[in-house]
Amino acid sequence: MVKTNAMRLLEAAKIPFRTSEFNYDEADLTGVSAAKIIGVPHEQVFKTLVSRGDKTGVTVFCIPVAEELDLKKAAAVSGNKRVELTHVKELLSLTGYIRGGCSPVGMKKKYPTYIDETAELFDEITVSAGARGLMMTLSPVDLRDYVGAEFKSLTVWDV
Numbered sequence: 001m002v003k004t005n006a007m008r009l010l011e012a013a014k015i016p017f018r019t020s021e022f023n024y025d026e027a028d029l030t031g032v033s034a035a036k037i038i039g040v041p042h043e044q045v046f047k048t049l050v051s052r053g054d055k056t057g058v059t060v061f062c063i064p065v066a067e068e069l070d071l072k073k074a075a076a077v078s079g080n081k082r083v084e085l086t087h088v089k090e091l092l093s094l095t096g097y098i099r100g101g102c103s104p105v106g107m108k109k110k111y112p113t114y115i116d117e118t119a120e121l122f123d124e125i126t127v128s129a130g131a132r133g134l135m136m137t138l139s140p141v142d143l144r145d146y147v148g149a150e151f152k153s154l155t156v157w158d159v
Contacts, residue, residue: 004130005096006105010138015146017138020126024100024133031065038126038135042066045126045135046119048102050095050111053080058094060113062104062127062143067116067155077114077152103130104147113149115140120151 001021010017020038035042046062049069053059059078063069075083088099095107104113104127119125119140127143129136144151 002131002134004103004106004134006103006128006130007136009106010136010146013146015138015142017136017142019129020135020137022133022135034135035065035126040126040135040137043118044122044124046115048104048128050086050091050102051083052086053078053083055080056112058086058109058111059083060104060107060111060147060149061154062113062115062119062149063154064116064118069154070156073152073154074114077150077154078112097128097130098132101128101130101132101134103128103136104143104149105136106130110148113147114152114154115144115149116154117151118155119143 022037031047032042035045043064045065047065049061051059056079092098124137125140126135126137
């Protein structure tokens, strides 16, 4: 198994985690299907989205893979009037990661980071380990503390 920068950083910080691998090249792969492949409920698998706010600049949001980021909530919690997701072409230069392998751990710079509050419902959540097809499972509190994140309501709810 490849050891990514995100994994090395967590090991150096003595934060416990475990990894899962899957074939990223499967044609119909979504976050929900990836969760199924690795045997984790999709509510516990979080994707990492990178945005740009009109006041604060680059901001990172981690939300459950089956959910959609509520841009108004994202703007409000991050101190912006509006945020928009960054273009996939910018992702590597901003974070050091490519689409499908963007981890909240180990980005090129320390960006303001917010994790959807549903993460607090679980003892463990799964996020990208920094490479396509490689995930890491860890305590959401450990993740929050390590990246300096806050738990906030971030998703669109179909009520």
